[in-house]
Amino acid sequence: MPLPVLNSLLVEQAVRAALDEDFGRAGDITSQATIPAEARAKAVIAARKKPGALAGLELAKKAFELVDPSLCFEALAADGDRFSPGAIVARIEGSARGILSAERVALNFLGRMCGVATLTSHYAQAVAHTKAKICCTRKTTPGLRAFEKYAVRCGGGMNHRFGLDDAVLIKDNHIAVAGGVIPALRAAKGFAGHLVKIEIEVDTLDQLREVLAEGADVVLLDNMSPEQLRAAVAMIGGRMLAEASGGVALDSVKAIAESGVDLISVGALTHSAPVLDLGLDIEMS
Structure with a gap:
């Protein structure tokens, strides 16, 4: 690429x-x-x-x-x-x-x-036998984000958001303030333009069921075990992109990728x- x-x-x-x-x-x-x-x-x-x-x-x-x-x-x-x-x-x-x-x-x-x-190349090599792509996060050195994200691409990874204005990413704190998964998604859909994608983070399979009922472009499966990820991927059934995140390390990324997720976001690529x-x-x- x-x-x-x-x-x-x-x-x-x-x-x-x-x-x-x-x-x-x-x-x-x-x-x-x-x-x-x-x-x-x-x-x-x-x-x-x-x-x-x-x-x-x-x-x-x-x-x-x-x-x-x-x-x-x-x-x-x-x-x-x-x-x-x-x-x-x-x-x-x-x-x-x-x-x-x-x-x-x-x-x-x-x-x-x-x-x-x-470091990105090590992660990318570890998952090369799967469909999963390694992505960076916004956990970058202040002032150097564009260059660190470019370096991720040089290592064989993909870029997540460059900033808060790239896409709607509803995290757990947004969900808490908004009053739940469905209210947060409905508010986001009412606000975002037709070219803006919406991603939402879930911690449980019950939350995932709500997302599947309401709809989103991407679901972020946060801090789930490989077994939970496999179950989540089966539930999603290709209806939206599945992204795994949370505490991903070189010794765990292979099992995460083999669960069938599409994307794996790794903060360590830039912060460590x-x-x-x-x-x-x-x-x-």
Whole structure:
């Protein structure tokens, strides 16, 4: 499946903000103090000790471009590619000061996004023998949602809502305030436009029966065991999409997928993904 295109305006905005944070008021005083202005260098960005899935090259490239537009950045792989330890994913050539000043911001974005993509790839591989698709959630790093969700796609996952305005998702607290499953669904149907999908969370099979009676586009089966999920899938009978959620882990996702659900949402993809270690190695030219 082709990857979405990252919004170039969002990329520049995010990278510029990160560089502003890093440069502070006086800029890279270490490079200014120790490296002649005319010095040039070549560098590579390479994976360290672990394999992974690549994501974030555009942000890394933008970091070098904004620091010094004369720098030459050559990508040797593409987002979505898998790589082995030691693999070189990009080369940079030009001003030594520029390369070193942009290094940390570029690697911060790459490491974070590759970490998300890599963890997602592990989940996707675990359920590849089933029809289930792995989805992310809104449990993202503030300010980085678009990039972390893009990284999920690079790892073989799918995106859930990007924000509160994407779709109606009725959770347990909405149900409690609205007075029950059916009142919440009826209110949502009366409010939502014809292009807005409605999903509702249920904790029990009794709640699911109410949803099936009233109708929805997607039902979120929250914190159910594989046995309960199988029963729920049988009850749904293909009338709406079935999404499993709640405490999903790598050691449990296979059994969840084998219950027959269509989607499995995993908050850990973005809120618990470890940063993948990539580094920049430089040589003087």
